[in-house]
Amino acid sequence: MAKSSADDAELRRACEAAIEGTKQKIVMSIRVAKSHGIWGKTAKLGRGNMAKPRVLAISTKSKAKRTKAFLRVFKYSNGGVLEAAKLYKLKHLSKVEVVTNDPSGCTFMLGFDNLRSQSVAPPQWTMRNVDDRNRLLFCILNVCKDVLGHLPKVVGIDVVEMALWAKENTQAINQRQVVPKDGPVTAAVNEVDLKVTVEKELVSQAEEEDMEALLGTYVMGVGEAEAFSERLRRELQALEAANVHAILENEPLLQEVLHGLEMAANCVEDMDQWLGIFNVKLRHMREDIESIETRNNKLEMQSVNNRSLVEELDKLLERLAIPSEHAARLTGGSFDESCMVKNIEACEWLANALRSLEVPKLDHIYANMKAVKEKRAELVRLKSTFVKRASEFLRTYFASLVDVMINDKNYFSQRGQLKRPDHADLRYKCRTYARLLQHLKSLDRSCLGPLRKAYCSSLNLLLRREAREFSNELRAGTKVSKIPTIWLDGSVGGNQSMHGADSSAVSEAYGKMLTIFIPLLVDESSFFAHFMCFEVPGLVPPGGVANGGKSIQDVDNNDEHGMANIGGNGSAGKTTADLEALNESLRDLLDGIQEDFCAVLDWAYKIDPLRCISMHGITDRYISGQKADAAGFVRILLDDLENRISALFSRFVDEACHQIEKNDRNVRQIGVLSYIPRFSVLATRMEHYIQGQSRDLVDQAYTKFVTIMFVTLDKISQVDIKYADILLLENYAAFQNSLYELANVVPTLAKFYHQASESYEQACSRFISTIIYFQFDRLFQFARRIEDLLFNIAPEEIPFQIGLSKADLRKVVKSSLSGVDKSITAMYKKIQKNLTSEELLPSLWEKCKKDFIDKYDSFSQLVAKVYPTESIPAVSEMKSLLASM
Structure with a gap:
């Protein structure tokens, strides 16, 4: 038997x-052939159906608590070296199927449940022989059982057959000798090789012995399947017949058991009848007990209800009773200051009585009782009577307080004496009835509207009279000379209105008007908001003191009849509706007072329009200080004043710009235009007047002034084109000289300073070029022609062009540079003749010499490049000549 590749x-x-x-650790590796063909069917021979050599390996990777198992596929590279091709996790192995179309049984497929495309047939692996196939499959099954704890489905092979094969081949594999290449050395297979064998069989040893015994018992009858099955059926019938016979033999015993069961059933029936009788008697007794308990409970409940009803009726009668002293106060009592404590007590009782007769204070069952309805109607009549009487009294009281103050002439400013308005006594008398107003609000909120209008109407007369008298005396007592408004008109004398009298008293008067009346109006707004029970925050911050006397907080804390909130309905309960109503009332309270502020503004503008700048800054400071919601009208007043100041200053700027544009453009003007130096004086004074946030106002004026000045200058310069550059450079230079110091500190003027500097440089360049070309036009025109031709032809070809020969060069040089000192002197005299500002002559002459040297240097370089054999006066000679002049 050939050696397996697994060894x-x-x-x-x-x-x-x-x-x-x-x-990872290799457990087993074996060579296989990979194919995708189908056994038993003819197919075209192609690359895709050809068997490819591969190596299948089982590997494991151990971690802290568990071991992972993998199936690796290796392929041969072009150099014959093994490299990893694919990796499968054995935990996803779901099926091992031996291909039935292969008659040798050496081909099988492995199915994994995590493959993305299940529609593609898995590859088929073909082993060299059945032993290699069984060896690999047993290794896979053992690893799955030991490491993963489960077995895949096996299709196409008998497990028993595999177990028998494993038992036969385990011993041979364990004792196999490994013969290396260098000689026959006997060695035992290592531990990794042994893991390939069936260390833990699929069938246990005991099960295998039982199976062998069973097969040995029936070894004589297993010749054919049908005979074996018939034999088993007959034996089963014999066993069943034996069981039935045994049961019949025990029949007497069964009869005794059945007789005992019947006697027991009769006893149980007798006991059931007795229990039924006792149950009926117990039920009757329970019903009798429940009936007795129900009657007792009803009697007890009736007694408790009667006591509770009596108590509730006593409480209700106590609520419905109206004390005679309160009824007398509500219907006909006096509103004098001495009686207000009793009146407040009556109001509090009435409010509590009305609330006590409303749900949920009163149970909704009582709310529909006739007595409750009648008593509620009586309380409502008391409320209406008291609210009407109190409202009429307060309207008359407000008017009488203001009339007394208006009729007293000593209260207002008089000739030669400015008097600060003092409302301390007025507020003290009003605060006497502050709590009364709060109770009126809780009783009938609608009554506050007419009362607020009456208070606003009366106090508005007083405030307007105070502002009018104060404004008139303020203007009459301020002595200052009127400053003419013609600042930039070129027709006036050079020194007129440039250094007028000091007009600071004008802005001081306006600031005094705001200092006196703005805090007064804020305090009045705050007092009105508290006094008339608006649910908005107060105006004066904690610890703030009004000009007219104590702060609102101090007065509220010290006055026993002060404006402490009732029932928590204070500033915390602010609502949008109350804020809108407050602003409407403040408009009625303070409307018309703005006329006196505007009169002061108009008066200040007529004296010195530039004082609008300082007044704008003063107004800005007061606007930034008004943050409270209840100061709506005061903020509107300050915004209107600021807009009026801006409009007045814009009128002044427009008039000044019109004066600039009025310069006669039909007559040639020479020298520095009159509005250039006048603007520097104007800008200096405007910077002196800047206060607070008025920087933007002044910067806008600067932008408008300078833009009109530059545009007008350009238009005037176009009257005589010949002298346009001279006029421009002299005026731009004068603009820079007059604004040098201001431009260092004012960014807006610095921007225009740089703009004038650029325009000055451009005008100088144009003027100097005109002077130079007037004397040396032929020389530099010759150079310009050479420069134009150099773009198209070579330098050595230029001397052959018409008018550019060497002879032409000598003529031009001789005519232009013979007597060059006289030409330069003529340039200086021409500059001196055209300029009206002598201080500009040195700088312009230096620019002229530098520009001439630059042009001559360029001409000299062109000659050296195009006419290398020709000689002209050197640049150094020209520099020496200019330096000596």
Whole structure:
């Protein structure tokens, strides 16, 4: 018998080398042939149906708690070296099927349940002989049973036959000698080889012995299957007949047992009848007991209910009773300050009585009782009577308080004396009735609307009178000279309105107006919100003190009749509806007072329009300080003032821009235009006036001014094109000189400074080029022609062009550079003649000399490149000549 490839140690080492690094151990390796053909059918000979040599190996990998088993497929590379081709996990092996079409029985298939494509037929593996097939399959089954704990389905081979084969071949395999190539050395097979044999048979030893004994018993009758089956049937019938005979022999015993059972059944029936009789008697007794308990419970419940009813009726009568002293206060009591404590007590009792007659305070069963309905109606009449009386009193009281203050002339500002409004006494008298208003709100919320309108109407007259008198006296007492608004008009004298009188008193007057009245209006808004029971947060922050006296918080804490919230209905219960109603009321309270603020603004604008800048900053500071929700009207007032200041300043900017545009563009103007230096004075003063957040306002004005100035300058320069560059460079230079210091600190002016610098450089370049070409036009035109031709032809061909010969070069050089000192002197005199600003002459002359040297240097390089044999005056000579002049 030929040696099996499963015993080939070299093959196993080659397999281990192919999977080196995977930490897997080869249990068995054997050569096979892989094919996809079908046995017993003719098929075209093709590459896909040809058998391919492969090596199948069983490998294991041990971990901490378990061992994994794999089936590996190796193939031969072009160099004959084994390399891993495929890897299958044995835990997914579901079926081992021997192909029945192969008559030798050496071909089988392995089915895995985790293959993606089950529609493709698995490969067929063909062994060299049946022994190799059985050896590999037994190794796979043993590994599955020992490592994985389950066996795959085996199809096409008898398990008993395999077990017998394993028993016969195990001994031979264990005792097989391994003969190496270098000589016959006897050695035992290693432990890995032994694992290939059936160490744990599919059938145990005891089961195998029973099967052999059974087969030995019937060895004489197993000649044919039908005879064997008939023999077993006859023996089964004989056994059944023997069992029936044994049962019949024991019949007397059965009769005794049945008689005993019948006697026991009769006793049970007698006991059942007695139990039924006792059950009926017990049921009758239970019903009698339940009847007695029910009557007792009803009597006890009736007694308890009667006591509870009496208690509830007593409580209800107590609720329905109206104390005579409270009824007298509610229907006809006085509202004097001395009586307010009693009035408040009556209000609290009335509110509690009304709440006590409503569900859920009162049980809904009592709510429909006639007595409760009548008492509720009586309380509602009391409430209506009291609310009407209190509302009429308060409306009259508010009007009388304001009338007394308006009729007193000493209360307002007078000639020569500014008086700060003081509402401390007014608020003190109003706070006497603060809790009354809160109770009126809880009794009838609708009554607050007319009361709020009455309060707003009365106090509005007082506030407008105070603002009007204060504004008039403020303007009359501020002495300042009016500053003309013609700032940038070129028709006025050079020094007019440039250094006018100080107008700081104007903005100080406006700031005093805001200082006095804005906190007053905020305090009035806050006091009104609290006093009239609006559910919004207060305006004055904790610890804040109003100008008119104590803070709202201090007064509330110290006044026993203060505005403490009732029932928790305070600022925490803020609602959008209350906020809208408060803003509407504040509009009625403060409407019209903005006219006096606007009068101060218009007066300040007429004196000095630039004071709009400082007033804008003052207004911004007050706007940033108004954060409370109840200061809605004050914020609107400040926003309107800021918009009016912006509109007035925009009017000034527009008028100034119009003055710039009025410059006569039909007559040639020379020198620096008048609005250039005037703008620097204007910008300096505007920077002096900046306060707070008015930076944007001034920057916008700068942008508009400078844009109009530059546009107007360009338009004026176009009147006489010949002198346009001179006018531009002189004015741009003057703009830079006048704004140098401001441009270092003001980013907006720095941007325009750089713009003027670029425009100045461009105008200088154009003017200097005109001067140079006027004296040396023929020389540099000759150079320009050479430069144009160099783009198309070689330098050595240019001397052969018409007008560009060497003789032409000598003529041009002689005519242009003979007496060059006189030409340069003429350039200087021309620059000096055209300029009106003497301070610009040195810098322009230096630029002219540098530009001339650059142009002559380029001409010299062209001559050296195109006319290498010709000589012209050197650049150094020209530099020396210019330096000496």
